[in-house]
Amino acid sequence: MNFRLALCLVSCLISVLLGTVMMKEKGAALGAHKPRIGLSLDTLKEERWARDRDAFVKQVQDLGAEVVVLAANSDDVQQVTDCNSLLAQDIDVLVIAAHNGEAMTKAVEEAHRHRVPVIAYDRLIRNSDVNFYFTFDNVKVGELQGTYLASKLCPGGVQTGGAKKRIARIYGAPTDNNAKLFKEGQDKALKPYLESGQVEVVFEDWAEDWKPENAKKIAQAALSKAGAGGLDAILASNDGTAGGAITALREEKLAGKVMVTGQDADLEACRRILRGEQTMTVYKPLRRLATEAAARAVDLAKMKPIVTNAVLDNGQVKVPTLQLDIIAVDQGNLRDTVIKDGFHTEEELGAAK
Numbered sequence: 001m002n003f004r005l006a007l008c009l010v011s012c013l014i015s016v017l018l019g020t021v022m023m024k025e026k027g028a029a030l031g032a033h034k035p036r037i038g039l040s041l042d043t044l045k046e047e048r049w050a051r052d053r054d055a056f057v058k059q060v061q062d063l064g065a066e067v068v069v070l071a072a073n074s075d076d077v078q079q080v081t082d083c084n085s086l087l088a089q090d091i092d093v094l095v096i097a098a099h100n101g102e103a104m105t106k107a108v109e110e111a112h113r114h115r116v117p118v119i120a121y122d123r124l125i126r127n128s129d130v131n132f133y134f135t136f137d138n139v140k141v142g143e144l145q146g147t148y149l150a151s152k153l154c155p156g157g158v159q160t161g162g163a164k165k166r167i168a169r170i171y172g173a174p175t176d177n178n179a180k181l182f183k184e185g186q187d188k189a190l191k192p193y194l195e196s197g198q199v200e201v202v203f204e205d206w207a208e209d210w211k212p213e214n215a216k217k218i219a220q221a222a223l224s225k226a227g228a229g230g231l232d233a234i235l236a237s238n239d240g241t242a243g244g245a246i247t248a249l250r251e252e253k254l255a256g257k258v259m260v261t262g263q264d265a266d267l268e269a270c271r272r273i274l275r276g277e278q279t280m281t282v283y284k285p286l287r288r289l290a291t292e293a294a295a296r297a298v299d300l301a302k303m304k305p306i307v308t309n310a311v312l313d314n315g316q317v318k319v320p321t322l323q324l325d326i327i328a329v330d331q332g333n334l335r336d337t338v339i340k341d342g343f344h345t346e347e348e349l350g351a352a353k
Contacts, residue, residue: 034064034065034066035065035066035092035093035298035301035302036065036066036067036068036089036090036091036092036301037060037065037066037067037068037091037092037093037094037095037294037297037298037301038067038068038070038083038086038087038089038091038093038094038095039053039056039057039067039068039069039070039086039095039097039121040070040071040072040079040082040083040086040094040095040096040097040107041053041069041070041071041072041097042071042072042074042079042097042098042099042123043071043072043073043074043099044071045073045074046210046240046266047264047266047267047268048264048266048286049071049097051286051287051290052097052121052122052286052289052290053069053071053290054290055286055287055290055291055294056069056095056290056291056293056294057069057294058291058294059290059291059294059295060294060297060298063294063295063298065298065301067294068086068089068091070082070085070086072099074099074209075099076099076100076103076104076175079096079098079099079100079103079104079107080103080104080106080107080110083096083104083107083110083111084107084110087110087111087114087116091116092116092300092301093116093117093118093119093297093298093300093301094107094111094116094117094118094119095118095119095121095293095297096108096118096119096120096121096125097121097122097123098120098123098124098125099175099176100175100176101120101123101124101125101126101175101176101177102126102127102175103175104125104128105125105126105127105128107125108125108128108129108130109128112129117131117132117300118130118131118132119131119132119133119134119293119296119297119300120132120133120134120135120319121134121135121289121293122134122135122136122178122289123135123176123177123178124177124178124312124314124319125314126177126314126315126316127314127315127316128314128316128317129316129317130314130317130319131300131319131320132296132300132306132308132319132320132321132322133312133314133319133320133321133322134289134292134293134296134321134322135178135289135321135322135323135324136284136289136323136324136325136326137323137324137325137326138178138181138182138185139181139182139184139185139188140185140326141181141182141185141263141282141284141326142181142182142183142184142185142186142187142188142189142237143185143186143188143189144185144282144326144328145182145185145186145189145235145237145261145263145280145282145328146185146186146187146188146189146190146235147189147328148261148279148280148328148330149167149189149190149233149235149259149261149279150189150190150193150199152233152259152279153165153167153193153198153199153232153233153259154193154198154199158192158193158196158198159196159198160196160197160198162198164197164198164199164200165198165199165200165232165233166199166200166202166226166229166230166231166232167199167200167201167202167231167232167233167234167235168201168202168203168204168218168219168222168223168226168231168233168234168235168245169186169201169203169204169205169234169235170204170205170207170215170218170219170234170235170236170237170241170244170245171183171204171205171206171207171237172206172207172210172237172238172241173206173207173208173209173210174206174208175209176210179206179210179237182237182238182263183237186235186237190235202222202225202226202231203218203221203222203225203226205218205221207237207241207244210238210240210241211240211244212240212241212243212244212247213244214241214244215236215240215241215242215243215244215245216244216245216247216248217244218244218245219234219244219245219247219248219249220248222234223248223249223252223254230254230258231258232258232259233258233259233260233261233279234249234258234259234260234261235261236260236261236262237261237262237263238262238263238264239262239263239264239265239266239268239269239278239281240264240266241262242260242261242262242269242272242278242281243262243266243268243269243272245260246260246272246277246278249277250277255277256275256276256277259279260277260278260279261278261279261280261281262278262280262281262282263281263282263284264281264282264284264286265281265282265283265284265329265338265343265344266281267344267348267349269281270329270334270338270344270349271349273329273330273331273334274331274334274349276331279330280328280329280330281329281330282326282327282328282329283326283327283328283329283337283338283343284324284326285324285325285341285343286343287341287343288324289324292322292324296322306320307322308320308321308322309321309322309323310322310323
């Protein structure tokens, strides 16, 4: 029996046991009402999270279930309060996109006290007995960013000697476990180039709450420290931080002259790519993640088995996980990926011209 099949079978067994232990009482009542899903979001201030919400809500409703959505505006206390509010509304499953993966442990504990299973959405909830985790391979996201950047800066591969390439690194929110996974992947991709001396990190820092204005400050500090030698690239961990970095570059008339990475394929990021200001993004099929999570949440409410393809350790338990594939996108394949999938339209991107 191969490993992936074994994982799937174990996941199915877990979901069946979960249904028996946690949802026996709720299951008897489902015939009297539609399944109700609670969705707790960190924020709706970023484009991608509004897209996730809309796709999630549509899928739940298309499946004949109900959904209640609350967003915490990146406030840990508010998000715990939101989860308690959702639990008070007789939900059958709680789905959490955590602002802080450590702080939401309390919400998981409270949900289980109410015999409600919890799905961690895109961001792992640490040190808890969360039931499932649906996400992308976040280490691979960082690897794609680092590998892409290294291939452009050092097209001949790992070598000794030659001109050193100077980069700045803008990490995500220190409270977001994903930000640490992105960094882990970036580190892995860049390690041989850093060790050979081909690439030098001039400046690096974490952008609180993923805010573009914080990323702009980091980019400004990096440009100041780089001095006359300048920067060859900014390894930004998402499109929001990339946007902040590019704002700093514009002010120095360097936009388009310094490579900038990103992820999420936000509309403005794709426009920047077409304009030549941003070099690449990582396209994550968010609609698919949202619809998969919504469908599985409804299945869980109905006590159906949940199939996963990985297991991740969150510090307390090994969490059954569903990971979806990702794609590096630049000017060369943007239309064959982002537009072809209907994520953005040609008309929307036309505003870049």
